[in-house]
Amino acid sequence: xxxxxxxxxxxxxxxxxxxxxxxDLAGTARMTYSPxxxxxxxxxxxxxxxxxxxxxxxxxxxxxxxxxxxxxxxxYKEGNYKALRRHRLLRKMLEQFGIExxxxxxxxxxxxxxxxxxxxxxxFTEQIKELGPLNIMKGDINEYREA
Amino acid sequence: xxTEKPKVAFYWCASCGGCEEAVIDLxxxxxxxxxxxDIVFWPVAMDFKKTDVEAMEDGSIAVSFINGAVRNxxxxxxxxxxxxxxxxxxxxxxxxxxGGIPGLANFWNxxxxxxxxxxxxxxxxxxxxxxxxxxxxxxDGKELTLPRFYDTVYTLDQVIDVDYYLxxxxxxxxxxxxxxxxxxxxxxxxxxxxxxxNKSLCDDCGRNDSKPEKLAIKAVKRPWEVEMxxxxxxxxxxxxxxxxxxxxxxxxxxxxxxxxxxxxFGPTDQVYDQGAKFLGAFASLLDSDDEEExxxxxxxxxxxxxxxxxxxxxxxxxxxxxxxxxx
Ligand code: SF4
Ligand code: SF4
Ligand code: FES
Numbered sequence: 001x002x003x004x005x006x007x008x009x010x011x012x013x014x015x016x017x018x019x020x021x022x023x024d025l026a027g028t029a030r031m032t033y034s035p036x037x038x039x040x041x042x043x044x045x046x047x048x049x050x051x052x053x054x055x056x057x058x059x060x061x062x063x064x065x066x067x068x069x070x071x072x073x074x075x076y077k078e079g080n081y082k083a084l085r086r087h088r089l090l091r092k093m094l095e096q097f098g099i100e101x102x103x104x105x106x107x108x109x110x111x112x113x114x115x116x117x118x119x120x121x122x123x124f125t126e127q128i129k130e131l132g133p134l135n136i137m138k139g140d141i142n143e144y145r146e147a
Numbered sequence: 148x149x150t151e152k153p154k155v156a157f158y159w160c161a162s163c164g165g166c167e168e169a170v171i172d173l174x175x176x177x178x179x180x181x182x183x184x185d186i187v188f189w190p191v192a193m194d195f196k197k198t199d200v201e202a203m204e205d206g207s208i209a210v211s212f213i214n215g216a217v218r219n220x221x222x223x224x225x226x227x228x229x230x231x232x233x234x235x236x237x238x239x240x241x242x243x244x245x246g247g248i249p250g251l252a253n254f255w256n257x258x259x260x261x262x263x264x265x266x267x268x269x270x271x272x273x274x275x276x277x278x279x280x281x282x283x284x285x286x287d288g289k290e291l292t293l294p295r296f297y298d299t300v301y302t303l304d305q306v307i308d309v310d311y312y313l314x315x316x317x318x319x320x321x322x323x324x325x326x327x328x329x330x331x332x333x334x335x336x337x338x339x340x341x342x343x344x345n346k347s348l349c350d351d352c353g354r355n356d357s358k359p360e361k362l363a364i365k366a367v368k369r370p371w372e373v374e375m376x377x378x379x380x381x382x383x384x385x386x387x388x389x390x391x392x393x394x395x396x397x398x399x400x401x402x403x404x405x406x407x408x409x410x411x412f413g414p415t416d417q418v419y420d421q422g423a424k425f426l427g428a429f430a431s432l433l434d435s436d437d438e439e440e441x442x443x444x445x446x447x448x449x450x451x452x453x454x455x456x457x458x459x460x461x462x463x464x465x466x467x468x469x470x471x472x473x474x
């Protein structure tokens with residue numbers, strides 16, 4: 001698929017206290033941003049189990065955003081640091097699976113940063129368009145047997 | 148009469164032979180087994196042929212124990228045949244259950260594996276660059292064939308329907324005997340069960356009490372880099388131990404030999420993906436809130452995918468490295 005007509009599927013795991021509220025603000029303020037991202041609200045960025053990320057890639061996500069409160073601001077004190085540590089290690093591991101590290105993005109977006117959320121979504125969409133589709137095979141034996 | 152005893156088959160696919168050894172290691176107990184059943188097929192030990200199996204009635208083998216992953220067309224054909232002929236199929240050992248060590252080949256494909264095995268490995272002497280062919284016509288016109296080697300290694304249940312799983316590299320004696328007894332007495336759990344307790348290895352581990360309430364890891368060490376304490380939890384020593392994400396039942400045999408768990412029993416029923424689950428738990432223990440320092444600690448983990456999925460890559464959610472990126 002050429003990158004011009006590739007419309008990436010992005011998943012965003014947003015913590016409810018900051019980033020989800022920030023995204024909400026972008027909406028109520030009628031800021032326009034690329035519609036590729038499907039948002040999943042979680043209590044905290046620290047709740048994002050790497051299994052969720054991997055499952056989302058498997059189910060067709062081309063890029064995944066994890067977004068939480070700024071360092072020091074997490075509602076549960078440490079959740080975003082946990083997310084940061086997992087993000088760095090997961091990113092390294094995904095590269096071993098041939099999944100470019102840019103496809104898993106971590107951002108801090110506060111409840112007041114509607115404009116930042118808008119920017120992140122636009123930028124991320126562009127970046128993934130350039131990388132192209134991920135095409136993870138779904139799991140039928142015949143699909144994997146031969147390249 | 149011996150014909151009235153339940154018929155049992157053992158078969159091997161992509162495996163090292165250790166699972167066969169595990170059956171032999173039943174020692175005297177194997178006599179109890181052979182007294183109770185008729186072994187009708189066991190290529191490693193007995194001279195039955197594929198045609199003997201083909202001649203059997205469908206469903207006439209009470210249970211087939213199949214070890215090894217499936218990575219070529221011959222294995223695929225044989226496990227399909229055994230499935231047809233058997234009432235129960237038990238995936239025996241890590242490779243058949245999860246993909247096992249041969250499953251690590253899913254970071255590669257046929258081309259790169261052949262290239263390394265037949266061309267570039269230091270011990271290869273192959274000036275004509277010969278690689279295995281699936282077909283060869285002899286001078287007398289006879290056609291010889293070899294099975295097709297696939298790009299991907301599969302778990303047994305990705306190829307055929309599996310009734311039960313006996314985990315472990317290799318499954319320990321007590322679990323094999325419990326499983327065989329349960330089959331003979333018809334006291335099996337519900338279909339699809341892994342025949343080992345559904346709790347994590349840490350729950351049974353004698354070192355669990357030495358685990359501090361808050362584990363904090365500053366640098367990750369590989370076993371050969373340090374002198375390992377033989378009582379302290381490995382994680383508390385900065386050594387990767389898969390215990391938290393691994394099913395119990397092995398009687399902590401590695402831990403007792405002062406080696407960390409590598410995860411051969413696979414995950415518990417609550418976990419979809421052993422490697423990702425472990426990564427989540429392990430990364431949280433890294434002792435820093437600072438981006439740069441976290442990167443530094445992460446860099447001390449040499450091969451996260453190969454370590455966290457050492458035995459379970461083909462059974463994982465992603466199953467293999469993206470084919471188009473294998474070089
Ligand atoms: S992490 Fe390993 S050493 Fe520590 S308690 Fe668990 S199984 Fe035992
Ligand atoms: S300690 Fe871990 S690697 Fe060793 S036998 Fe038990 S489950 Fe397998
Ligand atoms: S609540 Fe926002 S990151 Fe934890």
